[in-house]
Amino acid sequence: MKYKCNNCGFIHFGEMPDGYYCPLCHANFSYFELVSEEEKKYNRKTVDINNPSINRVYERCINCGVCxxxxxxxxxxxxxGVCIKCGQCIMTCPTGALTPKYDYKKVMEYIADPSYTVIALTSPAVRVGIGDAFGYKPGEFLEGKMVSALKKIGFDYVFDTTFGADLTSMEEAFELKDRLEKKSLMFSSCCPSWVNYVSIYHPELIPNLSTCKSPIGMEASIIREFYLKEDGLDSKKTIIVAVTPCTSKKYEIINTDCDLVITTSELSHMIRELNIDFKSLDESDFDTVNGSSSGTIYGASSGVTLSVIRVLFYYLTGRDLTSDEISIKNKGYYTEIKFKVNKEIITCAAVSTIPNLEKLLTIKDEFNFIEVMNCAGGCINGGGQILMPQNERDKIKNARSKSLFKKDIKPYIKYAYKNPIIKDLYEDYLNNPGSKLAHKILHIKHKDLSNIVNKKED
Ligand code: SF4
Ligand code: SF4
Incomplete structure (x- = not known):
């Protein structure tokens, strides 16, 4: 008998003993499949030198083909030759030859220059992933210590990307309301690897992709457009740095209002290189710009859908959608989320990984809204997180997801439209969700990139 590890490709000969772990990547028993045909030979994946998200250290590469x-x-x-910048190959490379493209040294240079104001925006999944670098148990919620560490590193302001997520929910729900009237399916647009994938492989779906920028994109634009002026800061002398679990964000922010992206693993390097004792740090609060718990759950699969439908329901009925009015079903490769407005049933799906998405596309007409995340389980499992043992990955990502969802209960603000900073933003500047100004600042036009794959496959 011959079994193949679907995680790294290791071939096991003979019977599979119970509780077997792959000797190469430590994936457990369930990753193996019985194979009979001769295996194709895999070489290292081509990594373009200009890839903004991932880097290969050639001296460490053994050409095992796991990537x-x-x-x-x-x-x-x-x-x-086609890369959607997700960083999942970093997570499985057995020698550490693949890493995120490091930008944290550039951040340190800006911080050291007193003529610059440096702002950090932190994604939800970082606070439940950073602890892995400092001996905490998986999924430990370390928001306060993470903020303290960023301040100690020297960031002038530390804002939360949950604010950008709330804003995304406000705009995306407004867009969805319009699409429901037109009976047009809408896909979420906050995962840059998914947006990249659809632009390359499914350009026919671009009209169904939400035009909303991602939470980081929205927050950076609002800071540049309004908040810097309020504080008398010079935009040219202000650097906005997103701290994320995602390598793909390094690609997404090119030519946007956000200047640099550092991953959770880069943040852990900064903390270590500056000899900051993470465990002994006190807890600090974010500086003013902050979000609701609806923004926090953006970090795990289904979180975007739940946040957006809460706002949609409010737009349609004028009241809060309660948990017992939502039906959530695990359908194996996706989660089905349904609720009723008057007599109409709105059906949504949350799916992660491209193979699962491809399956879902065969029944896409059953849904009004589909949330797509490239990484299994969502951003919590992003390619910029701290490296983790392969056989523990499911356990770790479940712990992170649970930890974020735990913050989505009282006494936290659960609805984006109740966030006082969001209310002020619309009142003072944007008028209404979907207004002309909101469209100008918070929405984008997606590009058809299918010529990339056509060229590569010629
Ligand atoms: S060592 Fe890492 S980069 Fe090299 S082929 Fe193997 S997985 Fe790919
Ligand atoms: S970053 Fe993602 S898409 Fe790019 S080579 Fe690695 S696994 Fe493939």
Whole structure:
């Protein structure tokens, strides 16, 4: 008998003993499948030197081909030379030859220059992932310590991207309301690897993609457009740095109002290189710009859908959607989320990973809204998180997801439209969700990039 590890491609000969772990990547028993045909030979995946998200240290690479197997079999990209920047290959490379493209040294240079104001925006999944670098148990919620660490590193302001997530819910729900009237399916747009994938492989779906910028994109634009002026700060001398679990954000922010992206793993390097004792840090609060718990759950699969439908329901009925009015069902490869408005049933799906998405596309007409995340379980499992043992990955990502959802109960603000900073923003500047000004600042036009794959496959 011959069994193949679907995580790294290791071939096991003979019977599979119970509780077996892959000797190469430590994936557990369930990752193996019985194979009979001769295996194709895998070489290292091509990593373009200009790839803004990932980097290969050639001296460490043993050409084992695990990155190619990960990319083909787990991420679902069959074409060498096409990269959606997700960083999942970093997570499975057995020698550490693949890393995020490091930008934290540039951040340190700006921080050291007193003529610059440096602002950090922190994504939800960082606070439940950073503890892995400092010996905490998986999923520990370390928001206060993370803020303290960023201040100690020297950031002038630390804002929460949950504010950008609330704003995304306000705009995306407004867009969805319009699409419901037109009976047009809408896909979420906050995962840059998914947006990249659809632009390359499914340009026919671009009209169904929400035009909303991602939470980081929205928050950075609002800071530049309004808040810097309020505080008398010079935009040219202000650097906005997103701290994220995601390598793909390094690609997304090119030519936007956000200047740099550092991953959770880069943040852990900064903390170590500056000899900051993370465990002994006190807890600090964010500086003013902050979000609701609806923004916090953006970090895990289904979180975007729940946040957006709460706002949509409010737009349609004028009241809060309560948990017992929502039906949530695990359908195996996706989560079905349904609720009723008057007599109409709104059906949504939350799906993660491209292979699952491809399956879902065969029944896409059953849904009004589909949330897509490239990484299994959402941003909590992003390619910029701290490296984790392969056989523990499911356990770790579930702990992180649970930890974020735990913040979505009382006494936290659960609805984006109740966030006082969001209310003020619309009152003082944007008028209404979907207004002309909101569209100008918070929405984008997606590009058809299908020529990339056509060229590579010629
Ligand atoms: S997984 Fe790592 S070591 Fe193996 S081929 Fe890819 S970069 Fe090289
Ligand atoms: S970053 Fe993602 S898409 Fe790019 S090579 Fe790695 S696994 Fe493949």
């Amino acid at each position: 190619t197997r990960t990319c083909e079999n787990i991420v679902g990209i069959k074409c060498d």
